[in-house]
Amino acid sequence: xxxxxxxxxxxxxxxxxxxxxxxxxxxxxxxxxxxxxxxxxxxxxxxxxxxxxxxxxxxxxxxxxxxxxxxxxxxxxxxxxxxxxxxxxxxxxxxxxxxxxxxxxxxxxxxxxxxxxxxxxxxxxxxxxxxxxxxxxxxxxxxxxxxxxxxxxxxxxxxxxxxxxxxxxxxxxxxxxxxxxxxxxxxxxxxxxxxxxxxxxxxxxxxxxxxxxxxxxxxxxxxxxxxxxxxxxxxxxxxxxxxxxxxxxxxxxxxxxxxxxxxxxxxxxxxxxxxxxxxxxxxxxxxxxxxxxxxxxxxxxxxxxxxxxxxxxxxxxxxxxxxxx
Numbered sequence: 001x002x003x004x005x006x007x008x009x010x011x012x013x014x015x016x017x018x019x020x021x022x023x024x025x026x027x028x029x030x031x032x033x034x035x036x037x038x039x040x041x042x043x044x045x046x047x048x049x050x051x052x053x054x055x056x057x058x059x060x061x062x063x064x065x066x067x068x069x070x071x072x073x074x075x076x077x078x079x080x081x082x083x084x085x086x087x088x089x090x091x092x093x094x095x096x097x098x099x100x101x102x103x104x105x106x107x108x109x110x111x112x113x114x115x116x117x118x119x120x121x122x123x124x125x126x127x128x129x130x131x132x133x134x135x136x137x138x139x140x141x142x143x144x145x146x147x148x149x150x151x152x153x154x155x156x157x158x159x160x161x162x163x164x165x166x167x168x169x170x171x172x173x174x175x176x177x178x179x180x181x182x183x184x185x186x187x188x189x190x191x192x193x194x195x196x197x198x199x200x201x202x203x204x205x206x207x208x209x210x211x212x213x214x215x216x217x218x219x220x221x222x223x224x225x226x227x228x229x230x231x232x233x234x235x236x237x238x239x240x241x242x243x244x245x246x247x248x249x250x251x252x253x254x255x256x257x258x259x260x261x262x263x264x265x266x267x268x269x270x271x272x273x274x275x276x277x278x279x280x281x282x283x284x285x286x287x288x289x290x291x292x293x294x295x296x297x298x299x300x301x302x303x304x305x306x307x308x309x310x311x312x313x314x315x316x317x318x319x320x321x322x323x324x325x
Contacts, residue, residue: 014084112165
């Protein structure tokens with residue numbers, strides 16, 4: 001019978017509850033679907049008992065001494081609000097345990113601002129790291145020896161896994177489960193939890209369509225969705241303005257006011273998001289990708305892709321090939 005792996009989650013006052021319970025549920029559901037205790041989930045804290053979360057309710061923790069670092073298979077450090085993370089960093093007993101666990105565990109992971117705690121141990125030095133978009137600047141400033149990826153929803157570098165936070169901790173946990181028990185097990189858990197399966201780690205925290213959702217005029221959000229479904233269509237200002245029930249001049253001004261870009265750049269961004277998703281399909285060549293994403297040809301796609309992402313589609317595919325495979 002397969003061995004039971006210990007998943008240890010150190011928690012602290014004012015942690016983000018879903019950073020801890022999301023991954024915990026993935027592994028708990030895996031136990032149910034696999035039919036045996038593949039994982040033993042342990043919430044630990046400096047003081048045993050109830051630990052208040054930012055959601056207002058508490059999680060129950062065991063004392064740190066109950067889970068020796070050498071017994072841990074996978075360490076997952078959740079994030080929290082600013083005060084919670086600062087206080088956790090000052091908690092010498094907690095940080096000593098986290099440092100030992102990060103060294104001993106087969107995998108050392110963080111969710112959201114938990115990256116600050118993992119980085120403080122030195123485990124992330126020289127590695128590419130993900131965290132919540134709101135914390136990327138501070139994490140890079142405090143830890144200049146790491147490479148903060150401001151877009152990816154999770155990143156795997158050696159034994160270290162870091163995720164952008166909140167629901168992306170579930171994405172990371174599904175990838176960890178797949179690593180242990182295969183794609184079928186991870187797919188079954190994703191279906192049970194009704195989440196999108198195999199959202200690749202390098203998928204951006206932002207998409208043009210998602211950004212459009214934040215506009216005060218929901219016509220732009222609907223338009224972004226329509227563009228995604230009609231990438232090969234003629235998407236000039238006149239066509240888009242007509243879809244949005246505006247004059248071309250009003251539409252051009254409105255898009256700039258709401259999204260800070262021209263209509264042409266808006267369309268290009270949607271197409272680039274689509275191209276990046278298509279690059280995950282390893283058998284699809286650049287000509288076909290450029291055609292499906294609505295570019296005039298591979299050269300057009302390469303130039304636009306390099307402007308936005310600072311690399312060619314080929315370099316992007318090579319960088320993320322292992323995660324996308």
